[in-house]
């Protein structure tokens with residue numbers, strides 16, 4: 001069985017503890033590799049390496065930095081099949097999805113920020129004819145980048161690419177549930193000639209290795225994507241140390257369907273926004289609100305389509321719905337399905353664990369589940385389930401559905417289906433979500449600000465926002 005290494009100062013290393021954590025293949029429900037159980041000594045070594053590397057990396061001509069990052073992007077593309085297979089085995093997602101979405105997006109992230117940094121320029125403000133101000137942007141120093149398990153390499157690169165492109169050096173920690181592609185990525189960094197210490201990857205538990213990154217006084221900026229509870233803990237640690245903080249947290253996103261929508265498109269895309277990646281995408285629309293006039297028609301069509309999804313071995317090409325990431329996560333989702341029943345919900349399809357024949361018999365699979373008959377304020381409709389479970393609720397008026405949509409503590413994304421453009425603008429303006437899709441879902445332009453309101457996060461990633469986050473602004477005012 002494979003042992004994963006940390007990547008510190010350009011070398012692949014075992015952890016100081018000498019201990020390893022079991023890494024599961026969730027579609028088979030068995031251990032298949034081991035992850036370093038790193039502690040604060042590994043983090044200290046990584047931060048020290050990053051500090052030394054910062055001296056050169058931060059002043060290297062941006063074109064040269066960019067060329068190295070582009071090389072890494074090319075290597076990811078070269079190894080697309082290998083990365084997609086590794087991601088599917090580690091996370092449980094269909095290999096087809098990893099090949100079409102996760103891995104191409106990882107190389108796209110590297111390319112986007114490698115080229116973006118070249119165009120990132122100082123701003124200047126002329127104050128009448130009395131003064132000129134220019135604003136320098138210098139890299140913040142050593143950045144800590146912590147990512148979750150649902151889109152492992154996709155979100156790992158979404159953080160480290162802008163940090164590295166901006167001239168920061170990085171100590172990163174992928175999720176302990178899905179460490180494999182970050183390990184493969186470290187090997188590519190060595191092959192691409194990334195100078196030692198520029199990127200350091202420390203594997204291990206959040207409460208130990210992750211917490212040590214947040215607490216380290218020489219890590220000056222933290223970019224975190226994960227759960228809201230963890231985000232709160234990170235903020236509590238980092239705020240008194242006055243670290244720069246970007247938090248991308250959970251969601252409970254509304255998907256609002258008006259009677260005047262393009263019906264086929266709304267049903268088809270809602271199926272994706274409900275169940276892609278087993279519903280384990282922070283942007284999934286888990287609360288579907290349908291205007292009463294088409295509520296029955298939509299629900300019937302949606303349930304019929306849900307029944308066509310193929311739950312099974314993620315390595316088979318026909319599989320649309322793979323395994324949940326862990327047994328604990330599967331049990332959490334099943335407990336929410338039980339809660340939905342207790343709260344008076346009716347399950348129209350799904351609701352159970354699935355036993356897949358053969359190799360995957362012990363895997364963590366759940367049927368895509370559709371629930372109706374619940375109030376928008378019940379726990380099932382307020383708490384993030386993060387699995388293949390959606391509720392459908394009818395509504396009558398715009399005011400009512402805006403109130404329903406905004407009724408949770410989250411505010412990450414929302415989707416709207418209507419052919420009435422005026423209504424789309426009107427409602428978009430009233431939704432308390434950082435990202436709004438009209439007649440589409442997960443249609444991404446990497447230049448746009450990405451992030452959530454309320455308990456879905458603090459700050460925005462993407463485009464110039466990310467490059468600004470990883471740099472300090474210094475204004476120089478010259479009297480003319």
Ligand code: NAD
Nearest residue numbers: 147148149174175206210211226227230248249250251282
């Ligand atoms: P999580 O919060 O459990 O873990 C995320 C990462 O934080 C992991 O690497 C973990 O090891 C680390 N961590 C845990 N405790 C830590 C601590 N005390 N200090 C430092 N690091 C620590 O989240 P998860 O279960 O891996 O991911 C699922 C969550 O992520 C969901 O809530 C989902 O909505 C959210 N998410 C949000 C976005 C977004 O862009 N807003 C994207 C993807 C996922």
